[in-house]
Amino acid sequence: xxxxxxxxxxxxxxxxxxxxxxxxxxxxxxxxxxxxxxxxxxxxxxxxxxxxxxxxxxxxxxxxxxxxxxxxxxxxxxxxxxxxxxxxxxxxxxxxxxxxxxxxxxxxxxxxxxxxxxxxxxxxxxxxxxxxxxxxxxxxxxxxxxx
Amino acid sequence: xxxxxxxxxxxxxxxxxxxxxxxxxxxxxxxxxxxxxxxxxxxxxxxxxxxxxxxxxxxxxxxxxxxxxxxxxxxxxxxxxxxxx
Numbered sequence: 001x002x003x004x005x006x007x008x009x010x011x012x013x014x015x016x017x018x019x020x021x022x023x024x025x026x027x028x029x030x031x032x033x034x035x036x037x038x039x040x041x042x043x044x045x046x047x048x049x050x051x052x053x054x055x056x057x058x059x060x061x062x063x064x065x066x067x068x069x070x071x072x073x074x075x076x077x078x079x080x081x082x083x084x085x086x087x088x089x090x091x092x093x094x095x096x097x098x099x100x101x102x103x104x105x106x107x108x109x110x111x112x113x114x115x116x117x118x119x120x121x122x123x124x125x126x127x128x129x130x131x132x133x134x135x136x137x138x139x140x141x142x143x144x145x146x147x
Numbered sequence: 148x149x150x151x152x153x154x155x156x157x158x159x160x161x162x163x164x165x166x167x168x169x170x171x172x173x174x175x176x177x178x179x180x181x182x183x184x185x186x187x188x189x190x191x192x193x194x195x196x197x198x199x200x201x202x203x204x205x206x207x208x209x210x211x212x213x214x215x216x217x218x219x220x221x222x223x224x225x226x227x228x229x230x231x232x
Contacts, residue, residue, distance in 0.1 A: 047231070048156055050153070050155055050205070052208055053208035053224070056209075089232075090232050113231060113232050114232035115229060117231050118205065118224075118226065118229055119229055119231025120155060120231075121230045121231070132156055132227065132230075133230045135229065135230050139232075
Protein backbone atom coordinates (compact mmCIF):
# COMPACT_ATOMS: atom_id res chain seq x y z
CA UNK A 1 0.00 0.00 0.00
CA UNK A 2 1.58 3.26 -1.13
CA UNK A 3 0.44 6.34 0.82
CA UNK A 4 -0.78 9.24 -1.27
CA UNK A 5 1.13 12.40 -0.34
CA UNK A 6 0.23 15.75 -1.93
CA UNK A 7 1.96 19.08 -1.26
CA UNK A 8 1.43 22.25 -3.25
CA UNK A 9 -0.46 25.50 -3.82
CA UNK A 10 -3.42 24.00 -5.67
CA UNK A 11 -6.80 23.78 -3.85
CA UNK A 12 -7.48 20.45 -2.11
CA UNK A 13 -10.13 18.41 -3.92
CA UNK A 14 -11.46 16.60 -0.85
CA UNK A 15 -14.39 14.91 -2.66
CA UNK A 16 -11.93 13.26 -5.07
CA UNK A 17 -9.57 12.32 -2.24
CA UNK A 18 -12.45 10.75 -0.29
CA UNK A 19 -13.67 8.85 -3.34
CA UNK A 20 -10.20 7.39 -3.83
CA UNK A 21 -10.18 6.19 -0.22
CA UNK A 22 -13.66 4.71 -0.62
CA UNK A 23 -12.43 2.80 -3.67
CA UNK A 24 -9.71 1.04 -1.62
CA UNK A 25 -12.05 -1.86 -0.90
CA UNK A 26 -12.42 -1.42 2.86
CA UNK A 27 -15.48 -1.20 5.07
CA UNK A 28 -14.66 2.19 6.54
CA UNK A 29 -13.14 5.54 5.60
CA UNK A 30 -12.29 8.32 8.07
CA UNK A 31 -10.83 11.73 7.34
CA UNK A 32 -10.02 15.14 8.78
CA UNK A 33 -10.13 18.39 6.80
CA UNK A 34 -8.60 21.57 8.19
CA UNK A 35 -10.14 24.89 7.09
CA UNK A 36 -8.59 28.39 7.30
CA UNK A 37 -10.44 30.38 10.00
CA UNK A 38 -11.10 34.10 9.65
CA UNK A 39 -10.56 34.85 13.34
CA UNK A 40 -9.52 38.32 14.45
CA UNK A 41 -9.73 39.97 11.05
CA UNK A 42 -7.49 37.47 9.28
CA UNK A 43 -7.66 37.95 5.51
CA UNK A 44 -4.78 35.73 4.37
CA UNK A 45 -2.97 32.69 5.69
CA UNK A 46 0.32 31.85 4.01
CA UNK A 47 1.95 28.46 4.40
CA UNK A 48 5.70 28.30 3.96
CA UNK A 49 7.39 24.93 3.84
CA UNK A 50 10.69 23.17 3.19
CA UNK A 51 10.41 21.65 -0.29
CA UNK A 52 11.92 18.20 -0.37
CA UNK A 53 11.85 17.63 3.37
CA UNK A 54 8.09 18.27 3.48
CA UNK A 55 7.28 15.41 1.14
CA UNK A 56 9.65 13.09 3.03
CA UNK A 57 8.18 14.06 6.39
CA UNK A 58 4.57 13.56 5.25
CA UNK A 59 5.40 10.20 3.69
CA UNK A 60 7.03 9.23 6.99
CA UNK A 61 3.90 10.18 8.95
CA UNK A 62 1.71 8.20 6.54
CA UNK A 63 4.01 5.17 6.67
CA UNK A 64 4.03 5.27 10.47
CA UNK A 65 0.20 5.19 10.49
CA UNK A 66 0.24 2.24 8.10
CA UNK A 67 2.70 0.46 10.39
CA UNK A 68 0.48 0.94 13.46
CA UNK A 69 -2.94 0.15 11.95
CA UNK A 70 -4.14 -2.28 9.26
CA UNK A 71 -4.89 0.31 6.59
CA UNK A 72 -5.91 -0.30 3.00
CA UNK A 73 -5.16 3.27 1.93
CA UNK A 74 -3.84 6.45 3.54
CA UNK A 75 -3.76 10.01 2.22
CA UNK A 76 -1.92 13.08 3.53
CA UNK A 77 -2.45 16.32 1.58
CA UNK A 78 -1.31 19.80 2.60
CA UNK A 79 -1.79 23.04 0.75
CA UNK A 80 1.03 25.63 0.63
CA UNK A 81 1.26 29.30 -0.29
CA UNK A 82 -1.42 31.96 0.21
CA UNK A 83 -4.95 31.00 1.31
CA UNK A 84 -8.06 32.85 2.45
CA UNK A 85 -10.62 32.02 5.16
CA UNK A 86 -12.75 29.06 4.12
CA UNK A 87 -9.99 27.40 2.09
CA UNK A 88 -9.02 23.83 2.88
CA UNK A 89 -5.49 23.76 4.23
CA UNK A 90 -4.99 20.10 5.13
CA UNK A 91 -6.63 16.73 4.49
CA UNK A 92 -5.72 13.39 6.05
CA UNK A 93 -7.68 10.19 5.64
CA UNK A 94 -7.48 6.44 5.95
CA UNK A 95 -9.39 3.40 4.73
CA UNK A 96 -9.56 0.11 6.60
CA UNK A 97 -11.70 -3.01 6.85
CA UNK A 98 -13.32 -1.78 10.09
CA UNK A 99 -13.93 1.71 11.47
CA UNK A 100 -11.61 1.71 14.50
CA UNK A 101 -8.38 1.56 12.53
CA UNK A 102 -9.46 4.31 10.12
CA UNK A 103 -10.69 6.60 12.92
CA UNK A 104 -7.62 6.15 15.11
CA UNK A 105 -5.20 6.46 12.20
CA UNK A 106 -6.86 9.71 11.10
CA UNK A 107 -6.43 11.28 14.55
CA UNK A 108 -2.82 10.08 14.63
CA UNK A 109 -2.09 11.50 11.17
CA UNK A 110 -3.21 15.04 11.97
CA UNK A 111 -1.61 15.06 15.43
CA UNK A 112 1.74 13.88 14.10
CA UNK A 113 1.61 16.11 11.03
CA UNK A 114 1.25 19.22 13.18
CA UNK A 115 4.58 18.71 14.93
CA UNK A 116 6.57 16.55 12.50
CA UNK A 117 6.32 18.30 9.14
CA UNK A 118 8.17 21.51 8.19
CA UNK A 119 5.33 23.99 7.66
CA UNK A 120 5.06 27.54 9.00
CA UNK A 121 1.91 29.67 9.06
CA UNK A 122 1.96 33.42 8.55
CA UNK A 123 -1.23 35.36 9.24
CA UNK A 124 -2.12 38.51 7.31
CA UNK A 125 -4.76 40.95 8.59
CA UNK A 126 -7.06 43.53 7.07
CA UNK A 127 -4.97 46.41 8.46
CA UNK A 128 -1.94 45.18 6.49
CA UNK A 129 -0.13 43.68 9.48
CA UNK A 130 1.25 40.15 9.43
CA UNK A 131 2.71 37.75 11.96
CA UNK A 132 4.17 34.27 12.15
CA UNK A 133 2.02 31.86 14.12
CA UNK A 134 3.66 30.52 17.28
CA UNK A 135 3.77 26.77 17.90
CA UNK A 136 1.34 25.57 20.55
CA UNK A 137 2.25 23.35 23.50
CA UNK A 138 -1.07 21.52 23.04
CA UNK A 139 0.14 20.28 19.67
CA UNK A 140 3.23 18.72 21.27
CA UNK A 141 1.02 17.12 23.90
CA UNK A 142 -1.33 15.76 21.22
CA UNK A 143 1.64 14.21 19.43
CA UNK A 144 3.08 12.81 22.67
CA UNK A 145 -0.07 10.87 23.53
CA UNK A 146 0.64 8.52 20.61
CA UNK A 147 4.02 7.52 22.09
CA UNK B 148 33.46 20.68 3.88
CA UNK B 149 30.91 23.05 2.36
CA UNK B 150 27.40 22.89 3.78
CA UNK B 151 24.26 24.34 2.23
CA UNK B 152 22.52 26.21 5.05
CA UNK B 153 18.81 27.00 4.71
CA UNK B 154 16.64 29.32 6.79
CA UNK B 155 12.86 29.33 7.03
CA UNK B 156 10.04 31.52 8.34
CA UNK B 157 10.99 33.90 11.19
CA UNK B 158 14.66 32.90 11.03
CA UNK B 159 14.85 33.62 7.30
CA UNK B 160 13.26 37.02 7.80
CA UNK B 161 15.58 37.87 10.69
CA UNK B 162 18.74 37.00 8.74
CA UNK B 163 17.51 38.37 5.43
CA UNK B 164 18.54 35.50 3.15
CA UNK B 165 17.00 32.08 2.57
CA UNK B 166 20.23 30.15 2.03
CA UNK B 167 24.01 30.43 2.18
CA UNK B 168 27.06 28.22 1.74
CA UNK B 169 29.21 27.80 4.81
CA UNK B 170 32.48 26.08 5.60
CA UNK B 171 32.66 25.79 9.40
CA UNK B 172 35.86 24.71 11.22
CA UNK B 173 36.19 21.03 12.14
CA UNK B 174 35.40 21.59 15.81
CA UNK B 175 31.95 22.88 14.85
CA UNK B 176 30.56 19.37 14.74
CA UNK B 177 27.03 19.54 16.21
CA UNK B 178 23.87 21.55 15.52
CA UNK B 179 24.36 23.48 18.78
CA UNK B 180 27.99 24.27 17.94
CA UNK B 181 26.95 25.45 14.48
CA UNK B 182 24.35 27.80 15.94
CA UNK B 183 26.93 29.16 18.39
CA UNK B 184 29.38 29.67 15.52
CA UNK B 185 26.77 31.51 13.44
CA UNK B 186 25.56 33.62 16.39
CA UNK B 187 29.17 34.69 17.02
CA UNK B 188 29.01 36.59 13.73
CA UNK B 189 26.89 39.08 15.67
CA UNK B 190 24.33 41.45 14.15
CA UNK B 191 21.29 39.78 12.61
CA UNK B 192 22.75 36.34 13.36
CA UNK B 193 23.03 37.01 17.07
CA UNK B 194 19.45 38.36 17.02
CA UNK B 195 18.02 35.48 14.98
CA UNK B 196 19.52 32.85 17.28
CA UNK B 197 19.08 34.68 20.60
CA UNK B 198 16.24 32.40 21.70
CA UNK B 199 17.59 28.84 21.29
CA UNK B 200 14.41 27.45 22.86
CA UNK B 201 12.49 28.57 19.77
CA UNK B 202 14.97 27.21 17.26
CA UNK B 203 14.69 23.86 15.48
CA UNK B 204 16.96 22.17 12.95
CA UNK B 205 17.08 19.54 10.26
CA UNK B 206 20.23 17.79 9.04
CA UNK B 207 19.94 16.45 5.49
CA UNK B 208 16.14 16.91 5.67
CA UNK B 209 15.62 15.02 8.92
CA UNK B 210 14.72 16.78 12.20
CA UNK B 211 17.77 16.98 14.45
CA UNK B 212 18.34 17.79 18.12
CA UNK B 213 20.99 20.32 19.26
CA UNK B 214 23.45 17.54 20.10
CA UNK B 215 23.10 15.89 16.67
CA UNK B 216 26.27 15.56 14.63
CA UNK B 217 26.71 17.65 11.49
CA UNK B 218 29.85 15.83 10.37
CA UNK B 219 29.45 14.95 6.70
CA UNK B 220 26.14 16.85 6.40
CA UNK B 221 25.37 18.39 3.02
CA UNK B 222 22.28 20.41 3.91
CA UNK B 223 21.29 21.92 7.25
CA UNK B 224 18.15 23.96 7.91
CA UNK B 225 17.41 26.24 10.85
CA UNK B 226 13.85 27.34 11.56
CA UNK B 227 11.30 28.03 14.31
CA UNK B 228 9.00 25.30 15.72
CA UNK B 229 6.69 24.08 12.97
CA UNK B 230 3.05 25.21 12.73
CA UNK B 231 1.41 23.17 9.98
CA UNK B 232 -1.92 21.40 9.94
